[in-house]
Structures are given as structure tokens and as C-alpha cells.
Amino acid sequence: MAVAPNMRSSWPRVWAGIAGAAGAAVLLLVLVFGLHRDPGAIPSPLIGRQAPEFVLPLFDGGTLATPALRGRVVVVNFWASWCVPACYEEAPHLQRIWDRYRDRGLTVVGVNIQDQDRLARDFIARFGLTFPNGVDRLGTISIDYGVYGVPETFLVDRKGRIVHKYAGAVTEEMLVSEIEPLLADADGASP
Amino acid sequence: MMAMLGFLSLMLAVGCAAGGLVTLLAGHRLRHDPARAAWGRAAAAGLFAGVTLAVVMMEAALIGFDFSIRYVAANVNRATPLLFRVAGLWGALEGSILLWAWILAALTLLVAVKYRGRHPDLIPSVLTVLFGIALFFVGVMVGPANPFARLPVVPPDGRGLNPLLQNHLLMAIHPPLLYVGYVGLSIPYAFAMGTLLSGQHRDEWMTLTRRWTLVAWTSLTAGLLLGARWSYDVLGWGGYWAWDPVENAAFMPWLVATAFIHSSMVQERRRLLRIWNVSLVILAFLLTIFGTFLTRSGILASVHSFTQSLIGPVFVAFLGLVMVASFLALLARLPQIRDEGGLDSPLSREAMMLLNNVVLLTMAFTIFVGTIFPLIVEAATGAKVTVGPPFFNRLFVPLGIVLLMVMGLGTALRWGRSGAEEMRKLGWLIGITLLTVTALGFAGIRGAGLVALGAVCFVTVAQVGEYVRGALARRAATSESFPVALRSLFALNRQRYYGYLTHLGLAIVITGIVGSQSGRIEVQRQLLVGQAMQVGGYTLRLDGLVALPGADKLVVAAPVAVFSGNSTALAGSPGSPGALDILRPSENFYRQARTPVPTPAVRSTWRQDLYVVLMAFDPAAQSAVLRAVVTPLVSWIWVGGTIMVIAGVLAGWPSHPT
Numbered sequence: 001m002a003v004a005p006n007m008r009s010s011w012p013r014v015w016a017g018i019a020g021a022a023g024a025a026v027l028l029l030v031l032v033f034g035l036h037r038d039p040g041a042i043p044s045p046l047i048g049r050q051a052p053e054f055v056l057p058l059f060d061g062g063t064l065a066t067p068a069l070r071g072r073v074v075v076v077n078f079w080a081s082w083c084v085p086a087c088y089e090e091a092p093h094l095q096r097i098w099d100r101y102r103d104r105g106l107t108v109v110g111v112n113i114q115d116q117d118r119l120a121r122d123f124i125a126r127f128g129l130t131f132p133n134g135v136d137r138l139g140t141i142s143i144d145y146g147v148y149g150v151p152e153t154f155l156v157d158r159k160g161r162i163v164h165k166y167a168g169a170v171t172e173e174m175l176v177s178e179i180e181p182l183l184a185d186a187d188g189a190s191p
Numbered sequence: 192m193m194a195m196l197g198f199l200s201l202m203l204a205v206g207c208a209a210g211g212l213v214t215l216l217a218g219h220r221l222r223h224d225p226a227r228a229a230w231g232r233a234a235a236a237g238l239f240a241g242v243t244l245a246v247v248m249m250e251a252a253l254i255g256f257d258f259s260i261r262y263v264a265a266n267v268n269r270a271t272p273l274l275f276r277v278a279g280l281w282g283a284l285e286g287s288i289l290l291w292a293w294i295l296a297a298l299t300l301l302v303a304v305k306y307r308g309r310h311p312d313l314i315p316s317v318l319t320v321l322f323g324i325a326l327f328f329v330g331v332m333v334g335p336a337n338p339f340a341r342l343p344v345v346p347p348d349g350r351g352l353n354p355l356l357q358n359h360l361l362m363a364i365h366p367p368l369l370y371v372g373y374v375g376l377s378i379p380y381a382f383a384m385g386t387l388l389s390g391q392h393r394d395e396w397m398t399l400t401r402r403w404t405l406v407a408w409t410s411l412t413a414g415l416l417l418g419a420r421w422s423y424d425v426l427g428w429g430g431y432w433a434w435d436p437v438e439n440a441a442f443m444p445w446l447v448a449t450a451f452i453h454s455s456m457v458q459e460r461r462r463l464l465r466i467w468n469v470s471l472v473i474l475a476f477l478l479t480i481f482g483t484f485l486t487r488s489g490i491l492a493s494v495h496s497f498t499q500s501l502i503g504p505v506f507v508a509f510l511g512l513v514m515v516a517s518f519l520a521l522l523a524r525l526p527q528i529r530d531e532g533g534l535d536s537p538l539s540r541e542a543m544m545l546l547n548n549v550v551l552l553t554m555a556f557t558i559f560v561g562t563i564f565p566l567i568v569e570a571a572t573g574a575k576v577t578v579g580p581p582f583f584n585r586l587f588v589p590l591g592i593v594l595l596m597v598m599g600l601g602t603a604l605r606w607g608r609s610g611a612e613e614m615r616k617l618g619w620l621i622g623i624t625l626l627t628v629t630a631l632g633f634a635g636i637r638g639a640g641l642v643a644l645g646a647v648c649f650v651t652v653a654q655v656g657e658y659v660r661g662a663l664a665r666r667a668a669t670s671e672s673f674p675v676a677l678r679s680l681f682a683l684n685r686q687r688y689y690g691y692l693t694h695l696g697l698a699i700v701i702t703g704i705v706g707s708q709s710g711r712i713e714v715q716r717q718l719l720v721g722q723a724m725q726v727g728g729y730t731l732r733l734d735g736l737v738a739l740p741g742a743d744k745l746v747v748a749a750p751v752a753v754f755s756g757n758s759t760a761l762a763g764s765p766g767s768p769g770a771l772d773i774l775r776p777s778e779n780f781y782r783q784a785r786t787p788v789p790t791p792a793v794r795s796t797w798r799q800d801l802y803v804v805l806m807a808f809d810p811a812a813q814s815a816v817l818r819a820v821v822t823p824l825v826s827w828i829w830v831g832g833t834i835m836v837i838a839g840v841l842a843g844w845p846s847h848p849t
Binding site: 013016017020021024027028029030031032033034035081082083084085088089091092119122123126127 | 258261264265342343344346347348349350484503504507510511514515518522525563566567569570
């Protein structure tokens, strides 16, 4: 096939190449930046505040009062048995966090909301959850914590301040990276 | 079991895509090697078989409520009707990618089989590109977006589809149509890249991909139209287009594909715009990937951000890879595909098509900037900004008017160089348009609307003129009657005459847009049962509140009697004698949703739509808050859009040689 010989200088091609590559690089960087933010995220006003105290009637009898947990790092997890699939994904992770850190000064507290007793108990049994778990019957705890949907998880430091809020399923890795510095901070000073 | 089989079939698909890619790449230097071509075909068949099996497994799991699979549990519950269980395949990220991969695998196999033994130095390169794209999509599914991922404990019931999606039948077909459009554009892309890779051809790919591009364009058009209709029927604000990031993401490839359909004719006819066409096709393909990324990464807040995931980085990487590879290939072959000649005259059809390309690309660029601008600002300054409809509307009105003028001119002028005959034609066109504009001006239409309608008239007369002239010439030559001659035009040159029909459809759509943007009357009132309200020449009376429990939702409807005229005497009168219509706007309470989803009721005529939304109700007080919107000419958009789609289908329909 006859092809027109290229008599022109190759410089315009080089410049076009550089310009195109630069434009593409900028675009990709903007997209990468975009991935690091959540357009729907509204920062919780509770971060840095004292965590609301509550008394939780537990599924296996007895109650849990949060003032008794002062000095421990607390993971407060709001969940429901109908919350598919997020609550099902995170339950084993929460149990692993409890197994891993309970002897190092951490408590996981499950707060079941808007659920039926039988289904909630079934959920706990099937996942073999052993951390304290109770029902927020009147919904006052979830109102105090400003819970919008399930699951939501709050991380409370030794001094009882809310350090972090997670909306959606948490994983062991996500929690570990936040928990370790809080536990290391034995005297409760802010990390 | 199904999860296992599904995942294994995806692994098979990955193997076939990778195998096909490697075989063809290795054979790239050896031309005319039948054995390798056969391997390529076998790999395409294996890819299709693997993905098909995965789709079957996923559908079986969705239909059979296999909640051990995370995707099923997240998108279906026991109350979900069968249709929406089937449609659950494209209700969220992983399933959408599976559907995408399935369409791509089918097209790949089709290319492999259809061109078997033909173009032996081009098709292997084309298949190489298709295998590369397919490998990405099936690879994503065995990696970060595995549709068959399991839950540690099987939940007793699933969550169910987003109610906004489940609330309308169109949701069952809108996404697949868009996907066929998106994926369809990878065929011209693969042919363009194959042409560059093989280094042997310059113009053949135009003819080979013409029909593929038409099919993709028609699907995209239908998908956009249905999306607009869904927005109108479900979202309850009385509009059909919001310049939402994801609407924009689908609109950009449509604009570029439209540009390509026109400029490809210039290359076929005149052997011009080669580099331009390759660039357009690369751009269109990149925009489809970008569109999928926008829809599914959750990078921008949107009504479409139903699903968010960690798949974003993978897509950005793929986007970058495609950009670099396409750009390098283009750069390397630039000397071979350079045009030899140039335009003969600015007064020619090809000059107008070039101008049309410039306008369409400016539109696409405008949308791109408007869509991505908030991200750029946030990256640079940290401030959150939004770009709203005023920005887009301000730029699209003048651009749209220029586009219409160019459409009219392009239809009236001829290829090469226009002569005295075309000038006479133009004189007539301008004369009729000026007369119409004057008449519309006397009828009270002013401003941008008048200019736009003038441009619509110009386009319409230009298309109708072509039909009339063509039919008259044919009648003179064959002594057929005028209607018969008109029909033979379509048979003789489908793409040309159905092309004019899409122009006419677009003219109708634009008339609808101009009308609906010009005068919108909106009234919101709280009414007791028996009370009435007025809106734009209608009287609406609330006749009651009805609760209808369904399997998957509770529907509360408010029957509203519609009367014409501003009569208040009707209020409170029993029965509805003389009512034009009874509308039943409703609110639907799905158990998986916190807030009810409204279903507006619409009374549509060719002149205007009456759109009634039930905003709130109080059963104890027997009262309801109704919002009523009267918008002129909305139905023209659906009619014109349907004409465009039908014309697209017929233009691409295989013609039977008689």
C-alpha cells in the first residue's frame, strides 16, 4: 500500500505527545484524588466529644453500664439482623477484634436496633458472638449517637471520647490501625 | 455450589481471554496463520461460554434466593418480583460488570465468527484488542469485584433492590441498553486499534464497523431516552434531565459517537479525516470506561451512586493504560494514516460534517469540564463546589442552535463543492425559516426559544426537502407514484434516508425541550378530601386516600379528579361527572427503604403534561399535599426520541439484496 512519505519534522509529534501525556496525567491524578474522598460523607459532630453514656440490657441477662468501661478502649457497634450484607460481613471481624484485644483493655459492645428479639438472638448464635450485646429498645442510644443507618461503629478512647466513626461494614484491618495507638496510650493522653 | 461454579466459569473466561491475547500477540508477526486464527476463535468461544455460564449461575442464584452469595443478599429479598430478580443482575456493581463482560464476550465471538477467513491481516489484531479489554473485565471479577463472593453466615432474607430502581419497569431495560451501547463502541475501537497495530490499512475499518457503530449508537440513544423517561416517571420533580454526573457520563460517549458516525462518512466518501476518526473512536471508548467508572466508583455524588466500592483504583489504572496504549499506537502510525488531500470547498457537506464534529465535541468537552470541575476545584483548593444546570443550559442553548444550523446546511449542501442548485435550495430554506420565525414572533414567542424554533424549522424543512426532491426525481425516472417512490428511497439508501429521519426525530425532541423549558407552572397545596386546587387551566380535586398492600410494598394512592377550566364550583361535589381523567399519584413504602418512593401520575397530551405528585398525606385528617406541574410539549421528547431510535434500528438493519 502506498503511504505518504513523512517529510515533516517530527517535533510537532513530540510536542503533541508531551501535551497529551501531561493532560492525561493531570486527569488521572484528579481521579485518583477523587477516590480518596467520599462525596456523601458528613463528618460526625461527635468526634472528639465525650461519648454519650448508656445502660444496655444484654441478651444473655444483666446489663452493661458504660461508665464501668472508663479506662478501656470501647468499640460501639450498632447493628440489626436485617442489615444485609454489611452487618453479616463485619460480624466475624468484630468478634476477632474482641478475641484479640479483650485482655489488653478493649471492649466491643453490640447495640441491636430496630430488630426482632428472635432474629437478633439467632444472628448472635450463628456468628458465635461472645462480646456484650444488647438491645436499644427505646432507640434512645442510637438517637444520642446520631445513628443514621446500620451498621455504624464508634471508637471510644480510654478517656471516653469518641475518636472515630465508621458508617458501613468495618474490617479487622480498619479497626486495628486505629486501636493499636489508643491501646498503646496507656495513660489515656490523646495520641 | 452455584457460587463455586460461577467463580470457576469466570476463571475459565480469564484463562480464555488471556490465552487468546497471548496466542494472537505471539502470532502478530506471522500473518496468514490459519492455526493461530483457529486458536483465536476457540478462545473467543471459550470466553463466551465461561461468562455465559457465570451469568446463568448468577441468574439462578438471584431467582432462587441464594442468600449465601453476598451480591444476591444485597440486591434481592423474598418479596422481590421475578422480573426484578432477573434485573438484579444489573442492579449493582459486580453484576453490571458481569453483564458488561457478557456483552463484550458475545461481540468478540461474533467478530471472530463473522470475519472468519476474511481480512486475515486485520482481524487477529482486532481480536487481540478485544481480548485485552475482556481480560480486564473478567479479571476484575475474579479480583476486587467478585460477583460470587460469599457471606460468612447465610442471612434469612436479603435486603432487596434499591426501591428507586424497583419502582419502574424501565429499570429492567434501561441499563442493558446503555451497556450494549457502551460495549458496542469497543468494536469500532478495536477495529481502529487493530488497524493501527497491523499497520496495513487505513480506510477498511470504516466500512467494516459502520453497522456496529450504528447499533451501539442506537442502543445508547434508547438508553438515554429511557433514562430520561425513568427520571420523569420516578424521581417526582417533573423534569427529565438534571445534568447529573452519571447522565453526563452517558451523554458524552453519545455525542462523540454521533460525531464519529458523521465524520466516518467523510472518510468513506472522501478519504479524509483519518487521524481525526481514529482519535474520535479512541475518545468514545475512553469515555465509556470513564462513564462506567463515574457510575460505579461513587467518586461523584449522584442519584446513580447506588453502589460504591474499592474498584475505583483498578478502573483509573485501566483508563490510564488504554490512554497510553492508544496514544502511542496513534503516534507511531501517524505518518501512514495522514490524509493526502484536503477539503475542496467550505460550502460542502463534508465541511458541514467537520463543523458538526467541532460543535459536538465542544458539547462533550463542556460536559466533561462541568462534571469534573468540582473535583478539580476540590483537589486544588479543598473547597466543595457544584456545577448546576444553569452552567450547562447557558452553553448548550447556543451550541444546540449552531448544531441545528449545521445539520440543515449539511443536509442541503452536496459532497465536494456545492453549486447554483444548492444555493437555490438554501435560498428556499432560509426564506421558509424566516417566514416561520416571523409567524412565531407574532404568536408571542421571543428570545432564545424563537431562535431555537427557527433553527428547528430550518432543519425540518431541509430534511423534508431531501425526501421530496428524492422522491420527485425517482418518480420522474421510474414513473412510480410519489408514495411508492418515497418508499423506494429508503430501500435504495437506507443509511442516508433513515439518517434524515433521525434528524427529524431530533428536531422534534428539541422542540419538546424548548417548549418544556419555556413555560412550567408548578403549584403545591395541602388539600382535604373533597377540596380542589387550580393549576394552569386544570382543576384538581382530591377524591380520597387509598391504601393498597402489595407483596413487596405498601402503596398509598390519592385519586385526583382532573377537570378542565378554573372552576371552583366542583369542589365537594360527589362523583366525577365531567372529569377529564382520574389520576392516582401514590407513595410506595418498601421495607428496605426509610423513606417512601413516590410514583407521580401523568396526564399527557400532545400540547402539555399534567404531572401530579403525592408529597405527603395524613390519613387521620384525610388530607394530602399534592404538587402539580403543567409542562408544555414534554411528550414531543418521547415521540422524537422514539423516532430517532426506530430510524437508527432501520438504518442499521441488514438490507436484503433483491
